[in-house]
Amino acid sequence: MEQAVSSGLVGDTIGAISRHIRENDLMPGDRLPSEAILSKELGVSRTVVREAFRSLAAMRIIELATGKRATVAQIDHGAMSLMIEHGVHTDLINIQQIYDVRRTIETRIVTLAAIRRSDAEAVKILALAACMQESAHNPAGLMEHDLAFHTALALASRNPVYSLLIGAFQGITRQTWPIGWESRPTQASRDLMLATHLNIARAVAASDPQQAVDAMAQHFDESVRAVLAAGLS
Amino acid sequence: MEQAVSSGLVGDTIGAISRHIRENDLMPGDRLPSEAILSKELGVSRTVVREAFRSLAAMRIIELATGKRATVAQIDHGAMSLMIEHGVHTDLINIQQIYDVRRTIETRIVTLAAIRRSDAEAVKILALAACMQESAHNPAGLMEHDLAFHTALALASRNPVYSLLIGAFQGITRQTWPIGWESRPTQASRDLMLATHLNIARAVAASDPQQAVDAMAQHFDESVRAVLAAGLS
């Protein structure tokens, strides 16, 4: 499973540490052996162990902190976000392709959210849609509420993989969102965007999957139009 | 954008290197400055630069090789695969949740593949489905052909993000696939699984999105049933 990473002492050490985590069934928060102990047990220098630790920390598989021992980490979207940004910056991925993926998974997300949301989640989602209305003239705040809105929907789907993916797209979205906003020049087009979010929230709160899907489709139709208008290939 | 990674010289250095890549519009294959030069320019030790390099290499943002300078890498699913495996091993994610996500995106993938596939891709996909039939009594080979089949579909969708995601699920799939196979005890259930793949391939080859979607749905219904039978929560 981790043979792709081998070639070199650091790669071997990454493998050994991963194996140690699995074989001992370590859970998030559990502590790993110290660098000194690992370097002795594996017969490599502390340098090598440290570089292996950094690699695992970059993937958010472990967590490092000064003075403390390394701990097993909870999966997190930070690294995926950077990877996707890299893909976009190197022109392998374009924004429309990301919108296609987001539309696909967010359509599923609202279906699940409409079915599985708790009442507290419904309240939260409605509140975030309301926050967006209030931030209508404050783009930075509006964007944050928009991102939080989609994150809350993913959470309500009760499938952490969807949360992970929505999080993974957040980095690049943060970079492109202002462009999309600027390309909605009229008040009417901006109001429409806000209204669409409210429709999604209401449908999820009403536990109406079909209407939620329709509203989400409208949201993405509108967003993709804005992105195309901005010329984001 | 990369402030989440800061705190500490290594984090700062990761940020500086990322910025260097973006500001100079470096593309995959382009070489970065040597460790010595970076350590001099950033005023940190080579140790720090090396740990930053390892972090970026773990996310497949750069590529390292002995003797050569570090180069900008093409985005790759290897790291995502490890991250998702970690999520499953730590019980944050379960297999059914992964199947729900895969079903969602693969349904979209076959739609796109049916529309956008090249003739060569159609041939390849049909060939892989045929290979699966031939490997019917060789689980290891069958699994590889199965994975290659889904990878080929993602490629034919012409959206690299789908390829990335399918690749990201491959690591954990490789670990659970044999369990699903074992839980199809009868010859009939195994034949059905092979036939379903052939149906998907034929629908894509025939450029019939609706039929492709139906066949894919059948595939996942059958797979999820097998996984549930195996008791993979």
Added chain:
DNA sequence: AAGCAAAACCTGTATGACAGGTTTGAGGGA
């Protein structure tokens, strides 16, 4: 101009050192 070999450069790994931050455990007081 083409080819070749040496020099310069670069990365991988090891060792030792020291400044902080954290955990542990011994001792003392209530």
Added chain:
DNA sequence: TCCCTCAAACCTGTCATACAGGTTTTGCTT
């Protein structure tokens, strides 16, 4: 007996140096 305190032990972050290979560049030779 239990709890608190604090110093010792432990641990990570960073630096400097060294050297064994591997790679690129340079400059000479043909």
